[in-house]
Amino acid sequence: MKNIDSAKSGFLRRSVSTLLLVPFLLAVLYPFLWMVFGIFKTNHEFFQPLRIWPMKPLNGEYWMKLADTFFPNELSMRNIHELVIGKWVPFWDVLLNSMLSSFGQAIGAVALSAMTGYAFARLKFHWKNIYFVIVLALILVPRQLFAVPLFSWLNTLGLNDSIFGIILPGVITGLGVIYFTQVFRKIPVEYSQVARTCGASEFRVFLTLLSLIWPAILSYGMIHFVLAWHEHLLPMLVLSTESQQTLPIALAKLYDVSQRTPQGVQMAASTFSLIPTALLFALCHRKFKSSLSDMLVH
Amino acid sequence: MESRAQPVIKATGGVGWAPFIFLFPFLFFLSLFWVLPLLGGVKMSLESNGLGAVEFVGFKNYYALANDERYFKSICNSLIYTLASVVLIVPMSLWLAHLLQSTFRRLRPMLTFGLLLPALTPPSVLATLFLMVFHGREGLLNQLFIIPIGLAPINWLKDPNFILLGLVLQTVWRWTGFMTFFIMAGMEGIPKAYYEAAKLATSSRWDHFIHITLPQLRSVLIFISIYLLVDGFSLFSGAFILLGGSGGTADAGLLTISYVFQKTRFFEYGSAAAISVSLLPLMLLSLYTIILLRRRYI
Incomplete structure (x- = not known):
């Protein structure tokens, strides 16, 4: 009897929680639906004024009008077509640049951070604390703050208007180092001791451990990919040729009122810019969460 | 970090050159793309403005900043913006994480993903979508909430009293779902046994939350707060799209990075670098706080 009772109250509790979440979900998703229909x-x-007030929600006309402004009249592919053939921005070039630079940054950041994290977690060296403080400082001083000197330094190196000018500075990350330090600490020391006793070199041990932490690698790579995908200021300063630019800059150009780009094209570009990150996350968010759970507590 | 003395065993590794081979790539990129630009920024801040031949002017740029009202305004705005976003996002995501934990198991991934969507969207897209919600009179916010309760429609992006609030709401919209995800991951890592033990003492969910969940989540919460603080100070894209790179009416939405960017538009590189360097003490202070926090709580 008691069991049934608690199951019932459990159901009630779950329903109430779900209902409480609905307004939040609506507030979050409404603009996205609006974007896709746009x-x-x-x-x-698109610019039809939304003048639903002072009509009353009980009125049928209210809902008609709301639906009318929300849904498109016809499914015309014109806007997508204009975007894809590159009438406003060289869309495919820009998308490819964004992909390359984000993947490059993610792979580089994972490699560097994993190596450094391994050293912090498992190796002994002098001034470890000082190095660690430097890593923390790296987190705290955002790259955007020193974008201008970085830009002029990249010019000196001859990396201006090149995708490497974005990728190479993007591979250092303090967050990644801290993350991998924690990940390597979680692995029992005995594993590497066994490997060492078998005569493996330090690098061999590291490679062996890497195969154990692949969910963590995937998770951090994903986060870094998303952050790189969103980077705006540095690409804007560094990349000047139109076909070299990345998505956020192309989007900003489309949004610029003086360009008179049709709203539908803007919305299509916005939707396409969201698909890669959303897909990546949808595919591996379970792995991501479990690897975070393992790490975050303690 | 690992400051306690460890007995010297060969098996713990890190003898000889190994640590430096592991650290070298990171330190190389760090010095090339972070330390040098930082020093370059310091040097730049001591030089005159303009594009042509620059000359050493000592602390002139800093004296100019000390009398620059817009500089203090931008720092003040950034501080308010950052603190407000932390204060709003952290409790809200805690609550949302709790709600998500107690919804139906099958719905959970979908609901979480829905809330996460804004974090995966490039900030420039978010800003554009937000613009629609925040539009002068026809915006959703005005039509659904402000006018029906009998207030005059708020011109969110033109009225100096509301610009900063608009930016804060945008950040809340962007990051709350993501932080909820982190907190959920943290919650799943808490051993169930703790709750079962606590049930023997009290059945109040609130007590469980205060005495088990919150203390167990402290490293997650500290991580989130640091992330939000750094991100708040480096916000560029969102404000750039919403306010077109300006500070909005009466500079009510002028953030530090936007101000740095404005300076570079007029090639006032010296002043721009001086602003960046002047923020370093603030960063060092927070670095010191984090080190203290780590010692005491983590």
């Missing part, structure tokens, strides 16, 4: 709207439809 792809198919003409400028005239």
